[in-house]
Ligand SMILES: Nc1nc2c(ncn2[C@@H]2O[C@H](COP(=O)(O)OP(=O)(O)OP(=O)(O)O)[C@@H](O)[C@H]2O)c(=O)[nH]1
């Protein structure tokens with residue numbers, strides 16, 4: 001189980017929808033490749049409009065099991081709406097990986113993220129978590145360059161303050177940028193190469 005949180009409008013719902021659609025497309029093509037009959041690849045376009053999540057959204061990602069005699073592998077992601085940030089901590093228990101999604105084009109959201117991350121990182125139930133800070137909306141013109149974004153977030157202070165290692169991903173749920181690397185991390189696969197964000 002993966003937990004996906006972050007302030008309102010950061011793009012969690014769209015990001016998970018896009019990941020799900022990409023997984024569906026690659027599962028379909030993997031299945032077609034193993035069948036002799038050919039049929040159309042049915043990767044469907046993702047609708048970009050969303051409504052704010054008022055409670056909990058569950059998204060399931062599926063991929064082909066390398067052992068063909070076994071069922072598909074399944075990854076369950078629980079998204080908590082940004083409007084329920086006061087309740088996030090009641091969902092930390094038992095979570096191994098956490099996606100924290102940030103609207104990188106929104107400076108005030110970026111600055112207030114530090115205040116949301118501090119109690120999260122200090123919480124007893126997050127100490128063993130692997131945490132990904134996901135800078136989303138990288139398709140939009142950014143008001144600052146990425147090293148300045150990290151300064152606004154006070155990334156160095158956060159990293160010193162916490163025991164967990166914070167991984168950084170730059171993505172766009174709209175263009176698809178960075179989603180493959182993020183998906184690999186979510187499945188627990190090794191990262192192919194460092195992303196551009198200072199690591
Ligand atoms: N340009 C751009 N817009 C995005 C991107 N990701 C999400 N959006 C838009 O941002 C808005 C909010 O996206 P959501 O996915 O609903 O945000 P959320 O984090 O789930 O918000 P809550 O559920 O309220 O916490 C929507 O209009 C999306 O279409 C992105 O990568 N690029």
Ligand SMILES: [Mg+2]
Nearest residue numbers: 012013052053
């Ligand atoms: Mg949402």
